[in-house]
Amino acid sequence: MVVIKLKNVTKEFKIRESVSLKEFVRNLFRFRTIDQRNIIKNCSIEFNKGDIVGVIGKNGVGKTTFLRLLCGILSPNSGRIKVNGKIAPLLSLGASFNDELTAAQNIELFSMLLDVKQKVDINRVFEMAQIDISLKNEKMKFFSSGMKAKIKFITSLLNDANILLLDEIFAVGDHAFQQKAKELILEHMLQKELVIMVSHDLDLVKNICNKILYIKEDGSYEYSNSIESTIKGYLDE
Numbered sequence: 001m002v003v004i005k006l007k008n009v010t011k012e013f014k015i016r017e018s019v020s021l022k023e024f025v026r027n028l029f030r031f032r033t034i035d036q037r038n039i040i041k042n043c044s045i046e047f048n049k050g051d052i053v054g055v056i057g058k059n060g061v062g063k064t065t066f067l068r069l070l071c072g073i074l075s076p077n078s079g080r081i082k083v084n085g086k087i088a089p090l091l092s093l094g095a096s097f098n099d100e101l102t103a104a105q106n107i108e109l110f111s112m113l114l115d116v117k118q119k120v121d122i123n124r125v126f127e128m129a130q131i132d133i134s135l136k137n138e139k140m141k142f143f144s145s146g147m148k149a150k151i152k153f154i155t156s157l158l159n160d161a162n163i164l165l166l167d168e169i170f171a172v173g174d175h176a177f178q179q180k181a182k183e184l185i186l187e188h189m190l191q192k193e194l195v196i197m198v199s200h201d202l203d204l205v206k207n208i209c210n211k212i213l214y215i216k217e218d219g220s221y222e223y224s225n226s227i228e229s230t231i232k233g234y235l236d237e
Contacts, residue, residue, distance in 0.1 A: 001049040003194040009043040009079030012036050038219025039065045045223050054205030055198040057215035063198040067165045088161035090169050099141035106140050107155050114159050128154045157188045166197035
């Protein structure tokens, strides 16, 4: 069963050179060439039920942009993306929170944004995030960035979405929580139809993924189940 289908998807950004105000005014009425950079080019992929996909590539190639395309934050310049189901995106951990609301209110609001059907157990979120439950009625502005990230991470897991998108989330919190995060992800992966994760941890990709997507600097890509050979090609470049 196809969960996400991309057909001839291209995403590009226009790159403008940095100029001074004087140069900007001088060039207003001149023809100037603006470079275009392909993040992903003519991409046709089917992500199927049961896939755990590791997304790799050098810094700046557009791995996060690719995830944003999948969850509809960004639109492709051309092509189509069809999603069968609901996505829980763990992209910018700590974002989407209102510092003037309490932690409990933020969890409820974030759950609404995820369109979660069942009510999220706030006490369980705090327990799993290893944060003192007495703080749940404190304003979010008093929480550290690490605490915010852990709360969003746990809240994103405790929902009924069938698709999970992860962007380098294993850098959240201290070492102890990072290990717990890996265990939680592995546990909840079994409850999701599709997991797509961006990671620089190549050993993690080898150990838990059954598919790999390698995004290259020119916008081309490799998608296969040959994880070892794809990683070798990535490291050799």
